[in-house]
Amino acid sequence: MNVLELFGMAMRTVISNPLRTILTMLGVIIGVASVITLVAIGQGTAAQIEKQYEGLGTNLIVVNLLGNGRAQQLDYNELMQIENLPEFAAFAPTINKSGANVKYDRTKKTYTVIGTNDRYLDVMKAEMETGRFITEADVENRSQVAIVGSTVAEELFGSLNPVGEEINIDGFVYTIVGKTKTKGSNSTGSSVDNSIFLPLVSAQRDFKLGSIRTLNIEAADKNNIAAAQSTIEAYLTNKFKSSDGYRVVNQDELMNARKEASTSLTNQLISVACISLLVGGIGIMNIMMVTVSERTREIGIRKSIGAKRRNILIQFLVEASVISGLGGLIGLLGGVALAIAWPHFNPSQTTKISMDVGLYAFLFSVLVGVIFGLYPANKASKLRPIDALRTD
Incomplete structure (x- = not known):
């Protein structure tokens, strides 16, 4: 058969x-x-x-501080000096406030507020749709300016151009100077679209957010990632007298x-x-x-x-x-x-x-x-x- x-x-x-x-x-x-x-x-x-991760380029290094107190604080001006070393392209330190109450007209919402500097846009490979991002002068002058993500702009303003409008964030008034393009979640799982960006020092002063907790670093190029990571680890170990108070990971490790x-x-x-x-x-x-x-x-x-x-x-x-x-x-x-x-x-x-x-x-x-x-x-x-x- x-x-x-x-x-x-x-x-x-x-x-x-x-x-x-x-x-x-x-x-x-x-x-x-x-x-x-x-x-x-x-x-x-x-x-x-x-x-x-491709949207962030290939040179990202993220530093997270694990401890609290004076012994583990990063000084912004000191970080900007280290940024000048050849293995680094840019430093974008951040401090975050989750669940900030934001009001515009009769609309009330809660969003994540991110205090940062002018380098953040380039380091995180985000783009502006309208207006401008934070400038170095905004950080130095503690300006009351804000940049809104695309989701924030849509929920608060609808089709209205948000640039020039004022919003109230936990009792503090900020003028919107820009809106980012839609991007999606970044490497840390947070979203540029659903965030509001403020000058670092303004966010520290108004919301009592304390010292820098996260530092986003862009290496000069892919070949410099190891050198950049080694340099920042050596700096942090020397500053904190220990290697236990921080965690440094590069983009490949995160992915x-x-x-x-x-x-x-x-x-x-x-x-x-x-x-x-x-x-x-x-x-x-x-x-x-x-x-x-x-x-x-x-x-x-x-x-x-x-x-x-x-x-x-x-x-x-x-x-x-x-x-x-x-x-x-x-x-x-x-x-x-x-x-x-x-x-x-x-x-x-x-x-x-x-x-x-x-x-x-x-x-x-x-x-x-x-x-x-x-x-x-x-x-x-x-x-x-x-x-x-x-x-x-």
Whole structure:
């Protein structure tokens, strides 16, 4: 009996009891669809992370201070002196105030206020849509000027140009001098679009934000990242008399950390999804055992007219493979459809479909059918013709 005949017999068996077949395939369908969808989400997230970091260039170094008190304070003027070293391109120190109450006319909202200097725009690779950003003179003169992100501008002013308007931030009046272009989340997970930028010293004075907590550094070029990181670490260690009070990471480390976290979570979810494939395999074994019992007399007839043990073994293995293969194919199509539809339900996430993973999941589903179909097929092949023919 050739492969086509075996396949035809298997398909007739599958079609003869469609409900039982679908229920048997359900575990395989769910498993394959889950694997494809989760991998697509994971790879889409990784691509998003890479895109975010590409938007920041390749030379970013971030310093976070971990301690408090006078022993761990950064002096702005001192930092600006260090910026002149050849391995550095620009320093953009920041202080943040989350949940600041902002009022314009009758509209009240809460936003993150970021105190910084004129270098921030270049270091974070943001752009102005209208007006200007903070200048060095604004920092020196403690000017009451503000720059709003695109989301802030839309929520407070709608289609109105915000430049020249005044807003009240926790009781202090600031004049808007610029609005940034839409950018999205940056490397720290915060958003330029949903923030208000003030001169560093003005923010410190008005909101009692204390000393600088974060320093964003742009190295002179990619070849200078290691030197720039080494220099700032040496400066901080000498200033704080310890290397425990700060953390310095470059852009590659930040990106790799986020990608590793995303990959780890995706792998854990895929492991859970693979359990569905194993459950599906157990279902296939169960239904094949039932099939062998139902077709014992047929097996006896086939053996009595010359069918060999391997013919019976292969026949039932092909049937198990067809059931798992069809389940894998349906799961593959369902997984691709789910991956395409996912961003429509979760606009903040993107997906990236990997057909290689889809092929592997499909082949694995067929393998599951073969493995779990082996025992019932072997049992069927060992039946003695005389015993099988006596079965009603």
